[in-house]
Amino acid sequence: MWLRRLFFRWQFPAAVVLPLWLLVGWGVFQEGGWAFLWVLFIAIPSVFLGEIALTLLVRARGTVRVERAVSWWDVAGFTAWHVLIIATGFYNPVWFAPTLLAATAVGLGLFGLSLTQLWRETRVSSVLLRTPNGIGYIPPTRETRRPAAPADVIVLEERDGRA
DSSP states (O other), X not given: OHHHHXXXXXXXXXXXXXXXXXXXXXXXXXOOHHHHHHIIIIIHHHHHHHHHHHHHHHHTSHHHHHHTSOOHHXXXXXXXXXXHHHHHTTOOTTTHHHHHHHHHHHHHHHHHHHHXXXXXXXXXXXXXXXXXXXXXXXXXXXXXXXXXXXOOOOOOXXXXXXX
């Protein structure tokens, strides 16, 4: 559970740290001017906006808000995506293009995964509901038939034998 909560807290800082890493990596590994233009106009905005969009999609789910922890699918997806972004920031000419393509594919897959999880949690067909403090309950069923007409009422009065 601690790992899932760590990812919950890491999502917004990652929106700043990962694009910053791409810029720092460009400077450290002494890439050229075309790489700088790519980093400045394509990589930084796409990673920043993608991370913010995915974070908001994940936090829109009720279970994430209640538990303050992401799902294990989110942990796997964000781990793969963040590792690929970090690997792209090394600008190694041998594996730059494959990691860039893989990071893009994993980011799009993570977007689809987040939408799927949100859709599953917001369907009306769920039977188990949760209170804000996380307690689950099954809502009472609705009466589908009309109530019967009131029956005749017979009132019996008890009298003592002295009258």
